[in-house]
Amino acid sequence: MSETVRDGAPPPPRGRLRTVAARFARHRPAMAGLAALAALVLFAFAGPLLWTWDHTVSGEIPSSAPPGPEHPLGTTSAGNDVLGQLMRGMQQTLKVAFTVTVLATVVGSVWGAVAGYFRGWVDAVLMRAVDVLLIVPLLVVVAAVGGNVRGGTTWYGVALVIAAFAWTPISRVVRGVVLSLREQEFVEAARAAGASHARIVFRHLLPNAAGPIIVAATLLIAVAILVEAAMSFLGFGIQAPDVSLGLMVQHAKTAAFTRPWLFYPPGLAIVLIALVINFIGDGLRDALDPRQAMVRS
Amino acid sequence: MTAEEAAVEAVSDPVAGSRPAREGAPVLEIEDLHVSFPTEDGRVRAVRGVSYRVHRGEALGIVGESGSGKSVASLAVMGLLPRGAEVRGAARVLGEQVLHLPDEELSRVRGERIAMIFQDPLTSLNPVYTVGRQIAEAVRAHRAVSERKALERAVELLGAVGIPRPEERVRSYPHELSGGMRQRVVIAIAMANDPDVMIADEPTTALDVTVQAQVLEALEAARRHTGAALVLITHDLGVVAGHVDRVAVMYAGRVVEEGPVDAVFSRPRMPYTLGLLGSRPRLDEERVRRLAPISGAPPTLLAPPPGCPFAPRCPMAEDRCTAEEPPLRSVGAGRTAACHFSERLEEDGADTLFGRPDRAPPSTAPPAPDGAAPLLSAKGLVKHFPVRSKGVVRRRIGDVHAVCGVSLDLREHETLALVGESGCGKSTTARLLLRLLTPDAGTVEFEGADIAGLPRARLRRLRQDMQIVFQDPFASLDPRMTVAEIIAEPLRIHGLYRERGGAADVQRLLRTVGLGPEHGARYPHEFSGGQRQRIGIARALALRPRTLILDEPVSALDVSIQAGVVNLLEDLQEEFGLAYLFVSHDLSVVRHIADRVAVMYLGKVVESGPADRLFTSPTHPYTQTLVSAIPLPDPRKERRRQRILVTGDVPSPSSPPSGCRFRTRCPKFADTLSPAEQSRCIEEEPPLDPWAAGHLTACHYAEERALWSEGP
Structure with missing residues (x-):
C-alpha cells in the first residue's frame, strides 16, 4: 500500500513530540512558569466554586471595606467582593487573551509565510491588506461602532475583534523570516524532491520560524489583555456587572492611593500572567530548536 | 623633503628579485606560541x-x-x-x-x-x-x-x-x-x-x-x-x-612538519602531510585510481588527548602514539617533523600507507558510446534574470544573461562535468535541468520526453529520476528535522515510504553513504561537514534516481574530507549506474571524476569534450588559461610550467561583450591575432563546432595547445 501524503503538514514521527516535551521539561524557568500558569487557571476557574462571594453586587457586602477576614481583598464602593471579582475577571481575561493569541498567531503565521514564500503579486496583495489593517486604529473603530453593536459584550466577541487586528504584526515578522529562509538550500532540496508548496510552508518554513513566532505570540498576550481593558473602557468590551482584569484596573485607577486593594490585585495578576507566559514561551522556543545544546545536556 | x-x-x-639565501637574524621569529579561547x-x-x-x-x-x-x-x-x-x-x-x-x-x-x-x-x-x-x-x-x-x-x-x-x-x-x-x-x-x-x-x-x-x-x-x-x-x-621556499604543515594547533618545499612535497616525513598530498586529486594525473582518503575527522581542541593528535586517523599508529605526543624534531637537512616513526616514511607513498582503494577495472563502468541516446538532453537553454530599479515602481532596467543557449547531453552511467568560474551560469544551468528554474527558451528532454513544459503532477514523477546534491552541507539540511526524517522526506512526498520499507530503508541509505543507523535519530548540527554532505547524498539517493546533479558537492569540505566523499560518489556510480552532472570550479576534482567536461564562460559553453583531451590539449583559449591557472601540489612542476595569464576579470553578465564573449580577456586575441582577425572576434560570435570526435569548441581560431610539455 502506498501512503499518500499530498498536502499539509504530515503528522510528525512519534519520537519528535516526546523529545520536544523532554527538552521542555528540562527547562527550569519554563516548568516553573507552567506550574504557575496551572495555579492561575485553577484559581480563576475552580476558585469561584469554593468561594462564598461571586463578582456581583450583594446587599450583604459592606461598601468600601479594606481587606479583612470576611473579605480578604476588601470590597468595592458598590458592594462587590474583590476576591470574587478577581477570580471572575481573571477567568474572562485568560479566555480572551488565549483565544486572541491562538487565532492571531495561526492566521498571522500562515499569512506571512504564504506572502514571503510566494513573493510577487501574492506578497503584494497580502501585505497591502496588512498595511490597511495596520493604519486603521483598532480603538477608533471600536469607539465608532461600540455603541451600536452589543454582540461585542461577550468574551468571544471581544476576542474575535481583537484577533482580527492583532495578527498583522505577526504576519510581518513571519514574512521577514520566511523571505530569508526560502533562499536556503534545504528549501530548494525539498522542491527538488517534489514537495508541494503546502509541505514546504508547513513542514520546513514555519517550524524554522518558530522562534520569532513564539516571541511575538508571548508579547501578544500582554497586548491582548491591555486592549481588552481599553475596549471595556470605551463601552465595547466586557461590561459590568461582568468583569475582566482590565476593567477592574480601569475602574480602580483613581483609587490606587486611597483604596489600594482595588487596584493592586488585578494589576499584579496581569503582570503575573504576562511573566508566566514569557517563561513558557522561552522554554518552548528552546525546546523546539534542536541546536540549543545547553538545553539538551 | x-x-x-x-x-x-x-x-x-x-x-633585487632573486630569492636570497637565509642569512642573519630572522625578521619574524615565533617561539612556543600558545593561544587559547574560552568558550561555553x-x-x-x-x-x-x-x-x-x-x-x-x-x-x-x-x-x-x-x-x-x-x-x-x-x-x-x-x-x-x-x-x-x-x-x-x-x-x-x-x-x-x-x-x-x-x-x-x-x-x-x-x-x-x-x-x-x-x-x-x-x-x-x-x-x-x-x-x-x-x-x-x-x-x-x-x-x-x-x-x-x-x-x-x-x-x-x-x-x-x-x-x-x-x-x-x-x-x-x-x-x-x-x-x-x-x-x-x-x-x-x-x-x-x-x-x-x-x-x-x-x-x-x-x-x-x-x-x-x-x-x-x-x-x-x-x-x-x-x-x-x-x-x-x-x-x-x-x-x-x-x-x-619553505612550508610548515599545521594540524590540531601544532606544526607537525616543516622544511624546504621541494623536500616536504616529494618526501613527507609525517603521515598527515602524506595523507594530505594523497587525498587531493591532481590535474596532471590520469584518472585511474581512487583517491587515498584520510579516515576520521580532525580532533576537537577542547581537551586534546594525550598522544599524537593525528594518531586516531593514522594508519601506522602504535601504542606509543596514543600515549606520548611526539615532539617536533629534526629529520634531515633543515627539516623537522612531529612523528615518532618518521624514518619509516622514507619509502612509503600515500598509496601504500593509506591504502588507496583500486578503482574497479574500467570495463565495469563503460560510458555509453557516443551514438547512444542521451538520458538527459538540453538544447538552447536560455535564462535571464531581470534587474529591477530600486523604489516603488521597480522597473525592469536590464537583464542578467545567466545562461545563453546552452546545450548538453548526459548519457547513462556517465559523469559530465560543468566547469567555469563564478557567475558563468553553471549552477543556473543545473537548476534549469531540474526545473527548479523555468527556462526562458530551450528544451530539456529526459529520455526523449520534453520536461520544460511539464505540468506539476508529471514533473513530480520526474523528480524520482533526477535528484540534486547541494554545495553547502550546512544550509541544505533542515535544522529542525532529524537525519532520518530528512532522508525519508523524498519517500514520504512520493508516497513510497511504507512501500520501500520505511525505517529499514532509511537505515540502508545511511549505511550506503557510510554512516551508521544510529545516526538517524540525531540532528544535522551534530555532524561534521563531510558527514552532512553524506546525509545530503543519502537524501538524493532515497528515490533511487538515475541521474544526480551535483552542485559543487565537495567545494565546502576540507581537503582530507573531500577524498572520502569523492570516492563515495564514484562507488555509488558504479553500484547504481548513476549518471552525474558534476558542477564544479575545481578542475583537479573534475579531472579525477569526469568522463566528459563542458567549460562555460559567461552563460555559454565554450568547449566540451572528453576529460582527458580537454585537460591535455584544450583548443579554446579560455580552457587553456583555466587549466594553466590551477596550481599543482608539486613544487618542481609548478615552477617549470608554462602559464597563460589572462588580464582583468569576468565582464558583467548583464552586458556581455559582442561577438566572442571571451575576447576582452583572451590572450590570443590580444597577443597573436592581426587586427583583421580581431574584428571577426568582435563582430561574429563563434559557434560551438566539432573539432574532433566528441570534442566541440567555440573559437574562430581554435588550436590545440599541449599544456604539460615539460622541460627535461
Whole structure:
C-alpha cells in the first residue's frame, strides 16, 4: 500500500513530540512558569466554586471595606467582593487573551509565510491588506461602532475583534523570516524532491520560524489583555456587572492611593500572567530548536 | 623633503628579485606560541606550541585545514585576537618582542614592519573612501609626507601590483573594482611602508582561479619590490607549492612538519602531510585510481588527548602514539617533523600507507558510446534574470544573461562535468535541468520526453529520476528535522515510504553513504561537514534516481574530507549506474571524476569534450588559461610550467561583450591575432563546432595547445 501524503503538514514521527516535551521539561524557568500558569487557571476557574462571594453586587457586602477576614481583598464602593471579582475577571481575561493569541498567531503565521514564500503579486496583495489593517486604529473603530453593536459584550466577541487586528504584526515578522529562509538550500532540496508548496510552508518554513513566532505570540498576550481593558473602557468590551482584569484596573485607577486593594490585585495578576507566559514561551522556543545544546545536556 | 623622496625612492628602486639565501637574524621569529579561547564548552586550545622563523626575503607557507590554528597564530602576532584570548610564548619582529605590547606601540609595528593581507578583500577596504586615499592613509600613518606625495606613491604601488591605468584607479571606490582588483589594492596597502614581513591569510580563497593567478603574481611582485619576507597561509597545497621556499604543515594547533618545499612535497616525513598530498586529486594525473582518503575527522581542541593528535586517523599508529605526543624534531637537512616513526616514511607513498582503494577495472563502468541516446538532453537553454530599479515602481532596467543557449547531453552511467568560474551560469544551468528554474527558451528532454513544459503532477514523477546534491552541507539540511526524517522526506512526498520499507530503508541509505543507523535519530548540527554532505547524498539517493546533479558537492569540505566523499560518489556510480552532472570550479576534482567536461564562460559553453583531451590539449583559449591557472601540489612542476595569464576579470553578465564573449580577456586575441582577425572576434560570435570526435569548441581560431610539455 502506498501512503499518500499530498498536502499539509504530515503528522510528525512519534519520537519528535516526546523529545520536544523532554527538552521542555528540562527547562527550569519554563516548568516553573507552567506550574504557575496551572495555579492561575485553577484559581480563576475552580476558585469561584469554593468561594462564598461571586463578582456581583450583594446587599450583604459592606461598601468600601479594606481587606479583612470576611473579605480578604476588601470590597468595592458598590458592594462587590474583590476576591470574587478577581477570580471572575481573571477567568474572562485568560479566555480572551488565549483565544486572541491562538487565532492571531495561526492566521498571522500562515499569512506571512504564504506572502514571503510566494513573493510577487501574492506578497503584494497580502501585505497591502496588512498595511490597511495596520493604519486603521483598532480603538477608533471600536469607539465608532461600540455603541451600536452589543454582540461585542461577550468574551468571544471581544476576542474575535481583537484577533482580527492583532495578527498583522505577526504576519510581518513571519514574512521577514520566511523571505530569508526560502533562499536556503534545504528549501530548494525539498522542491527538488517534489514537495508541494503546502509541505514546504508547513513542514520546513514555519517550524524554522518558530522562534520569532513564539516571541511575538508571548508579547501578544500582554497586548491582548491591555486592549481588552481599553475596549471595556470605551463601552465595547466586557461590561459590568461582568468583569475582566482590565476593567477592574480601569475602574480602580483613581483609587490606587486611597483604596489600594482595588487596584493592586488585578494589576499584579496581569503582570503575573504576562511573566508566566514569557517563561513558557522561552522554554518552548528552546525546546523546539534542536541546536540549543545547553538545553539538551 | 628628503623623507618624502626616500619614501618614493623605495618603490622605484626595487630590491633585487632573486630569492636570497637565509642569512642573519630572522625578521619574524615565533617561539612556543600558545593561544587559547574560552568558550561555553570550555577552553579551546587553538595553538599549542608553535615555533617558526622567517628570514629576510624568504617565503614561508603555512598549510592546514580549517581549525588547525594556522590563522590564529598569525593574528596573535598582529595583536588582533579577540578579547579573552590567552596568549603565551614569544613573537619577535627584528628581535623585538611584540606579544603583549600595548596597542599604541603595536600600531607602530603593524603596517610599518608587519603587514597583513586578509581573505576577504571586500570587508578589508572601507567602502566610503577611494582606494587611493586608503593607500595614502597607510603611507601617512607611518611617514610624514604630504597628501600629494602619498597619492603619487599610491599610483606607483597600484602599478606595482599590476593594476592597469593606476592614475585613474586611485580615484575609484572599492565597489567599482572587482574582487581580484580589490585584493591587489589590499596588497598595495600592505606594501605601502616597505614592511619587513607580509602575512597573507588565505589571500586567494575568495577568488576565481584565473584571478587567483593574478593575485599570486601581485604578491610575488610585492615581495620583489619590498624585499619583505612572506608568510602565506592557505589550505591549498597547490598555492603553496609554487610560491614559497619553505612550508610548515599545521594540524590540531601544532606544526607537525616543516622544511624546504621541494623536500616536504616529494618526501613527507609525517603521515598527515602524506595523507594530505594523497587525498587531493591532481590535474596532471590520469584518472585511474581512487583517491587515498584520510579516515576520521580532525580532533576537537577542547581537551586534546594525550598522544599524537593525528594518531586516531593514522594508519601506522602504535601504542606509543596514543600515549606520548611526539615532539617536533629534526629529520634531515633543515627539516623537522612531529612523528615518532618518521624514518619509516622514507619509502612509503600515500598509496601504500593509506591504502588507496583500486578503482574497479574500467570495463565495469563503460560510458555509453557516443551514438547512444542521451538520458538527459538540453538544447538552447536560455535564462535571464531581470534587474529591477530600486523604489516603488521597480522597473525592469536590464537583464542578467545567466545562461545563453546552452546545450548538453548526459548519457547513462556517465559523469559530465560543468566547469567555469563564478557567475558563468553553471549552477543556473543545473537548476534549469531540474526545473527548479523555468527556462526562458530551450528544451530539456529526459529520455526523449520534453520536461520544460511539464505540468506539476508529471514533473513530480520526474523528480524520482533526477535528484540534486547541494554545495553547502550546512544550509541544505533542515535544522529542525532529524537525519532520518530528512532522508525519508523524498519517500514520504512520493508516497513510497511504507512501500520501500520505511525505517529499514532509511537505515540502508545511511549505511550506503557510510554512516551508521544510529545516526538517524540525531540532528544535522551534530555532524561534521563531510558527514552532512553524506546525509545530503543519502537524501538524493532515497528515490533511487538515475541521474544526480551535483552542485559543487565537495567545494565546502576540507581537503582530507573531500577524498572520502569523492570516492563515495564514484562507488555509488558504479553500484547504481548513476549518471552525474558534476558542477564544479575545481578542475583537479573534475579531472579525477569526469568522463566528459563542458567549460562555460559567461552563460555559454565554450568547449566540451572528453576529460582527458580537454585537460591535455584544450583548443579554446579560455580552457587553456583555466587549466594553466590551477596550481599543482608539486613544487618542481609548478615552477617549470608554462602559464597563460589572462588580464582583468569576468565582464558583467548583464552586458556581455559582442561577438566572442571571451575576447576582452583572451590572450590570443590580444597577443597573436592581426587586427583583421580581431574584428571577426568582435563582430561574429563563434559557434560551438566539432573539432574532433566528441570534442566541440567555440573559437574562430581554435588550436590545440599541449599544456604539460615539460622541460627535461
